Amino acid sequence: MKNFNRVNLKLIIRICGYLLLTEAAFLFLSLLVSLIYGENDALAFIYSILLTVGLGTMAVVFTRNEKNEFGKREGYIIVSLMWMVFSLIGTLPFMWSGSITNFTDAFFETMSGFTGTGASILNDIEALPHGVLFWRSITQWMGGMGFVVLALAVLPFLGVGGVQLYSAEAPGLTADKLQPRVKETAQRLWLIYLGLTLIETLLLWLGGMTLFDSICHSFTSMGTGGYSTKQASIEYYTNPYIHYVIILFMFMGASNFTLWYFALKLNFKPILKNEEFRLFVFIILSFSLVIATHLFLTEGYGIEKAFRDSLFQVVSIISTTGFVSADYMLWPPVLIAMIFTLMFIGGSTGSTGGGIKVVRILYVFKNIYFEVKRLIHPKAIIPIRLEGKTVPQPIVNSLFAFFVLYLFSFALGTLLMIASGLDMDSSMGAVATSLAGIGPGLGSTGPVENFYHVAPFGKWVLSFLMLIGRLELFTFLIIFTPAFWKK
Amino acid sequence: MKNFNRVNLKLIIRICGYLLLTEAAFLFLSLLVSLIYGENDALAFIYSILLTVGLGTMAVVFTRNEKNEFGKREGYIIVSLMWMVFSLIGTLPFMWSGSITNFTDAFFETMSGFTGTGASILNDIEALPHGVLFWRSITQWMGGMGFVVLALAVLPFLGVGGVQLYSAEAPGLTADKLQPRVKETAQRLWLIYLGLTLIETLLLWLGGMTLFDSICHSFTSMGTGGYSTKQASIEYYTNPYIHYVIILFMFMGASNFTLWYFALKLNFKPILKNEEFRLFVFIILSFSLVIATHLFLTEGYGIEKAFRDSLFQVVSIISTTGFVSADYMLWPPVLIAMIFTLMFIGGSTGSTGGGIKVVRILYVFKNIYFEVKRLIHPKAIIPIRLEGKTVPQPIVNSLFAFFVLYLFSFALGTLLMIASGLDMDSSMGAVATSLAGIGPGLGSTGPVENFYHVAPFGKWVLSFLMLIGRLELFTFLIIFTPAFWKK
Numbered sequence: 001m002k003n004f005n006r007v008n009l010k011l012i013i014r015i016c017g018y019l020l021l022t023e024a025a026f027l028f029l030s031l032l033v034s035l036i037y038g039e040n041d042a043l044a045f046i047y048s049i050l051l052t053v054g055l056g057t058m059a060v061v062f063t064r065n066e067k068n069e070f071g072k073r074e075g076y077i078i079v080s081l082m083w084m085v086f087s088l089i090g091t092l093p094f095m096w097s098g099s100i101t102n103f104t105d106a107f108f109e110t111m112s113g114f115t116g117t118g119a120s121i122l123n124d125i126e127a128l129p130h131g132v133l134f135w136r137s138i139t140q141w142m143g144g145m146g147f148v149v150l151a152l153a154v155l156p157f158l159g160v161g162g163v164q165l166y167s168a169e170a171p172g173l174t175a176d177k178l179q180p181r182v183k184e185t186a187q188r189l190w191l192i193y194l195g196l197t198l199i200e201t202l203l204l205w206l207g208g209m210t211l212f213d214s215i216c217h218s219f220t221s222m223g224t225g226g227y228s229t230k231q232a233s234i235e236y237y238t239n240p241y242i243h244y245v246i247i248l249f250m251f252m253g254a255s256n257f258t259l260w261y262f263a264l265k266l267n268f269k270p271i272l273k274n275e276e277f278r279l280f281v282f283i284i285l286s287f288s289l290v291i292a293t294h295l296f297l298t299e300g301y302g303i304e305k306a307f308r309d310s311l312f313q314v315v316s317i318i319s320t321t322g323f324v325s326a327d328y329m330l331w332p333p334v335l336i337a338m339i340f341t342l343m344f345i346g347g348s349t350g351s352t353g354g355g356i357k358v359v360r361i362l363y364v365f366k367n368i369y370f371e372v373k374r375l376i377h378p379k380a381i382i383p384i385r386l387e388g389k390t391v392p393q394p395i396v397n398s399l400f401a402f403f404v405l406y407l408f409s410f411a412l413g414t415l416l417m418i419a420s421g422l423d424m425d426s427s428m429g430a431v432a433t434s435l436a437g438i439g440p441g442l443g444s445t446g447p448v449e450n451f452y453h454v455a456p457f458g459k460w461v462l463s464f465l466m467l468i469g470r471l472e473l474f475t476f477l478i479i480f481t482p483a484f485w486k487k
Numbered sequence: 488m489k490n491f492n493r494v495n496l497k498l499i500i501r502i503c504g505y506l507l508l509t510e511a512a513f514l515f516l517s518l519l520v521s522l523i524y525g526e527n528d529a530l531a532f533i534y535s536i537l538l539t540v541g542l543g544t545m546a547v548v549f550t551r552n553e554k555n556e557f558g559k560r561e562g563y564i565i566v567s568l569m570w571m572v573f574s575l576i577g578t579l580p581f582m583w584s585g586s587i588t589n590f591t592d593a594f595f596e597t598m599s600g601f602t603g604t605g606a607s608i609l610n611d612i613e614a615l616p617h618g619v620l621f622w623r624s625i626t627q628w629m630g631g632m633g634f635v636v637l638a639l640a641v642l643p644f645l646g647v648g649g650v651q652l653y654s655a656e657a658p659g660l661t662a663d664k665l666q667p668r669v670k671e672t673a674q675r676l677w678l679i680y681l682g683l684t685l686i687e688t689l690l691l692w693l694g695g696m697t698l699f700d701s702i703c704h705s706f707t708s709m710g711t712g713g714y715s716t717k718q719a720s721i722e723y724y725t726n727p728y729i730h731y732v733i734i735l736f737m738f739m740g741a742s743n744f745t746l747w748y749f750a751l752k753l754n755f756k757p758i759l760k761n762e763e764f765r766l767f768v769f770i771i772l773s774f775s776l777v778i779a780t781h782l783f784l785t786e787g788y789g790i791e792k793a794f795r796d797s798l799f800q801v802v803s804i805i806s807t808t809g810f811v812s813a814d815y816m817l818w819p820p821v822l823i824a825m826i827f828t829l830m831f832i833g834g835s836t837g838s839t840g841g842g843i844k845v846v847r848i849l850y851v852f853k854n855i856y857f858e859v860k861r862l863i864h865p866k867a868i869i870p871i872r873l874e875g876k877t878v879p880q881p882i883v884n885s886l887f888a889f890f891v892l893y894l895f896s897f898a899l900g901t902l903l904m905i906a907s908g909l910d911m912d913s914s915m916g917a918v919a920t921s922l923a924g925i926g927p928g929l930g931s932t933g934p935v936e937n938f939y940h941v942a943p944f945g946k947w948v949l950s951f952l953m954l955i956g957r958l959e960l961f962t963f964l965i966i967f968t969p970a971f972w973k974k
Contacts, residue, residue: 304635334906337901337902367891378559394861400854406857411828415825423820460866
């Protein structure tokens with residue numbers, strides 16, 4: 001207990017309490033949907049809400065006098081704990097409504113929801129009641145931006161420790177500007193997020209989608225989650241307009257939100273000058289072009305369809321959304337391999353996209369370029385610059401560590417999935433897609449398949465990979481190191 | 488021409504001349520073998536020698552008055568050029584003896600030889616004349632230690648520029664101790680190399696192998712090359728003793744040669760304290776143990792066979808030799824995946840082994856461990872230590888660049904191989920095995936298969952990967968960057 005006393009356990013419980021009350025609010029929204037449609041899942045939501053509110057209130061009341069002073073450790077623990085607890089509670093509507101009867105499956109589906117992965121075990125999505133479908137979609141919306149950002153925007157007292165929390169949940173390279181007014185930043189992020197979601201809903205609705213489906217798909221494309229209310233995902237919709245709208249919003253969801261803030265102020269210069277954004281656009285266009293040309297020349301696709309199918313799939317994968325408008329497993333092998341490669345890139349920093357993230361890819365290639373210079377002029381000091389600023393060495397080491405740990409997790413995860421009985425390609429696909437939070441993998445985990453057939457052991461492995469991938473590996477894993485608990 | 492004038496072209500030609508004469512000496516050894524067996528390949532060697540000696544003499548004579556002053560650029564050019572020229576000339580005995588009729592195949596076979604890869608296109612190795620078999624084996628012995636180290640040991644005048652050459656051919660992390668007396672170091676390395684090769688020959692001969700086969704297998708195990716004089720590789724030999732001898736010498740070939748120098752002086756402390764060596768042994772033992780246990784428990788292997796087969800295959804792959812004593816493609820999928828993982832580790836620095844190399848893996852995991860510490864104590868300066876010394880930041884960046892470029896080459900190579908018509912698993916295996924210089928891959932490029940069926944385009948891609956892999960990526964690629972030619 002000596003070690004436990006060093007972290008502020010009471011405060012951890014208190015903040016978890018507040019976050020639980022936030023989750024209850026979203027459960028309440030789902031209950032409303034359920035009541036509107038008058039389906040049999042309302043009770044499941046009522047019980048879930050009662051339990052969540054009860055737990056949350058208890059946690060808050062019993063720790064009332066605790067001061068909001070916490071450090072890095074508390075931040076890591078709270079964030080890791082919350083993602084576990086949210087997912088556990090998130091299974092309740094699935095289980096109690098009878099939509100998913102098996103706990104392993106329900107946990108997989110919920111974790112896949114909150115982490116914005118979108119890998120599903122459901123064989124008949126259209127059969128679910130609307131409340132459950134709404135809950136399934138809104139988990140991706142909540143998780144996309146992150147619970148902490150949500151809490152920071154809503155709760156009034158998280159000011160000081162908020163930065164610790166924020167950097168534990170979003171440990172990318174962009175926390176620099178958040179220091180002074182983390183609350184305002186969080187509110188601004190949520191306003192942009194909400195605004196774009198509303199616009200997308202409207203655009204999809206105008207394109208002939210039902211209002212309910214429009215809302216759900218907007219949640220899951222802005223959150224780059226990828227859950228659809230249709231078993232066939234976006235392939236269900238034949239109207240190209242809907243495909244293009246979703247492409248646009250997956251793209252926006254996976255771009256740095258700060259850029260859209262500038263766009264709102266009609267200041268486009270920072271957008272065009274942003275190196276990460278430019279590389280993101282370049283990768284999307286070059287991959288789409290190669291794939292579209294290939295489909296057009298060798299597979300007999302029409303020009304528009306070749307362009308749309310490749311752009312949709314490329315944006316869906318790189319943004320880590322995972323919607324499907326065409327089964328890429330039917331494409332020639334080299335195109336499948338290109339899609340698989342995209343799974344290792346991911347979205348931008350400050351976005352809802354996951355994966356390795358474009359800025360790390362950018363940095364990595366800059367470093368290779370500079371290494372060439374260093375080899376020729378070994379005495380010269382050649383610092384690496386990003387956005388005009390020199391990247392300090394601790395960031396370099398940190399990036400290196402992330403990159404390697406990511407690939408190591410991929411290798412180890414693949415070994416475990418093969419051991420669970422999947423073939424090699426399906427395993428690699430499943431692990432890559434889970435770590436990056438995409439959805440579809442390769443082979444038997446491909447875009448028109450689902451994860452129902454995966455062995456329970458494999459489902460737990462994948463759920464774990466989704467979680468550590470969403471929290472950018474270190475946040476969760478650090479808690480299990482002796483160094484974390486040592487003084 | 489302005490750019491070309493900046494590098495000392497005459498000196499480059501002169502050194503290439505000397506290296507060609509060295510290659511001629513090895514061709515002469517093969518000619519002797521051919522004459523002893525009185526087979527029809529003698530003429531092929533005589534013509535090859537005449538051409539090589541002619542070219543070499545011309546190069547040396549016409550550049551006689553050039554001083555041995557050269558810098559980094561000349562070093563990179565000479566080394567890259569030599570590996571190309573050696574491989575081109577190395578094809579002649581194959582082509583002129585009629586052993587391989589197709590130039591693409593002959594180049595693949597020779598490049599695979601010099602780079603110590605051991606991937607073959609031959610369908611009936613036993614049908615080759617002894618001189619050609621000897622040449623095929625000795626290319627791996629030469630290439631294993633490197634042409635430059637050879638030249639440094641033999642040629643009297645390479646003292647000053649030698650360091651530049653050495654660090655271009657062996658750009659690992661160990662050039663530090665070589666600075667003062669590079670010639671003595673090279674001689675010492677070659678003596679140990681030669682000594683161990685002789686001992687292995689003797690041990691194999693005593694085990695019942697013919698003298699000829701003993702010599703050839705010693706060349707290719709100490710050079711961690713993997714060419715066998717038998718189509719079935721080491722599986723041909725049923726005597727366990729032979730398997731264990733080869734395991735031992737593959738292991739020694741892929742360990743840092745400096746350690747064997749200490750061992751000769753009966754100083755074992757540096758060996759036991761060497762962090763890279765310890766990790767190397769640990770990886771071998773842990774992988775072998777898991778694989779052996781699996782084969783014993785689920786596949787019905789006897790204990791000794793389970794142990795020997797797994798140890799042999801593990802050492803063969805991690806040492807980047809590529810001998811085969813059992814077809815690992817017949818093992819359960821998870822064990823195949825473990826073997827595939829080993830392909831990304833490789834041998835030690837200062838050895839004939841290739842791949843990413845153990846010291847980089849060691850560094851990479853240390854960095855992850857230290858990153859955890861840094862995350863908890865962000866203000867503390869925590870340097871990374873290796874062998875008791877702090878690793879300087881330029882080395883960190885260099886290592887990072889290598890690691891990423893290696894994986895990027897793997898990804899791009901795999902895409903190209905899939906485009907050439909191979910399936911995904913075979914492509915991944917072929918590329919991983921070529922980059923690391925191992926030999927057998929996966930699927931249709933697996934241990935009992937060969938590379939004959941690969942399309943010509945694919946063979947060129949793999950040859951290129953072997954070359955850049957052997958020269959640790961930057962040495963060859965740097966020449967094609969604009970930065971290399973700019974002042």
